[in-house]
């Protein structure tokens with residue numbers, strides 16, 4: 560099966576590109592410089608040239624704080640380009656796997672979010688991703704939207720790498736302890752998408768929206784403790800702080816844990832254990 564992957568330089572995109580061939584897929588992995596998903600003509604040209612049987616969109620604007628100022632760029636990529644890809648796929652009969660985020664929710668529910676819970680994003684990034692989801696649904700029936708959370712892996716920037724670096728450099732670190740979520744390894748997301756691609760090869764999928772995130776749910780503080788515990792040598796002392804102690808340009812939701820029962824029930828896919836992925840080569844290296 561021929562798969563076109565966008566955003567191939569990102570955390571998930573890189574893992575997809577690295578893992579696809581080993582699973583027997585002919586992957587065309589395109590970075591932003593090879594395919595800007597916001598360019599309608601370029602998207603049409605690449606789809607016509609490669610004629611993939613599946614498009615996996617791993618491209619996105621993910622700078623949550625920068626998005627508050629850079630609204631137009633964020634919306635162009637996360638909302639408009641997502642719709643544009645879905646339209647282009649619909650015109651050619653190509654299914655689309657698309658990624659979204661726990662940040663579509665406002666965090667006030669008090670229990671893990673299910674797919675049918677109404678989104679209400681609290682920042683520009685979350686708003687643009689929610690708008691992108693709606694565009695995908697509007698234009699294309701054969702879509703699978705995977706909402707993931709707190710993504711980390713050896714390629715690209717993420718919380719794990721930042722904490723590992725700061726813990727080596729500093730004496731003390733204050734880490735937010737009152738935001739809960741579900742850290743998710745980029746490699747596990749890629750494996751799940753490729754497993755779903757394999758199933759698509761042999762039959763139709765139950766299309767729609769699924770939550771997929773690592774287990775167990777945790778706070779940034781406890782996640783940081785698990786990271787620092789794996790570092791050799793002298794490391795910073797970690798102190799729990801509150802969201803109010805750590806103001807950021809983009810507001811953050813307090814509790815965006817994802818209920819992943821639907822993907823387990825419908826597709827038999829379990830949540831990955833995030834702690835296992837902390838020992839991936841390259842992740843915690845200086």
Ligand SMILES: NC(=O)c1ccc[n+]([C@@H]2O[C@H](COP(=O)([O-])OP(=O)(O)OC[C@H]3O[C@@H](n4cnc5c(N)ncnc54)[C@H](OP(=O)(O)O)[C@@H]3O)[C@@H](O)[C@H]2O)c1
Pocket residue numbers: 565566567568569570571572590591592594595596597617618619620621636640658659660661662688707708709710711715716
């Ligand atoms: N990171 C998280 O914690 C997190 C949490 C929840 C959901 N998600 C979602 O998961 C998905 C994958 O995230 P990730 O962590 O892998 O993101 P990432 O590491 O930031 O990668 C995104 C990639 O998209 C590329 N890109 C940006 N604009 C583009 C454009 N116009 N055309 C083509 N490519 C473009 C970027 O290119 P450059 O390398 O050139 O910048 C980057 O390589 C996204 O949909 C994201 O919203 C992420």
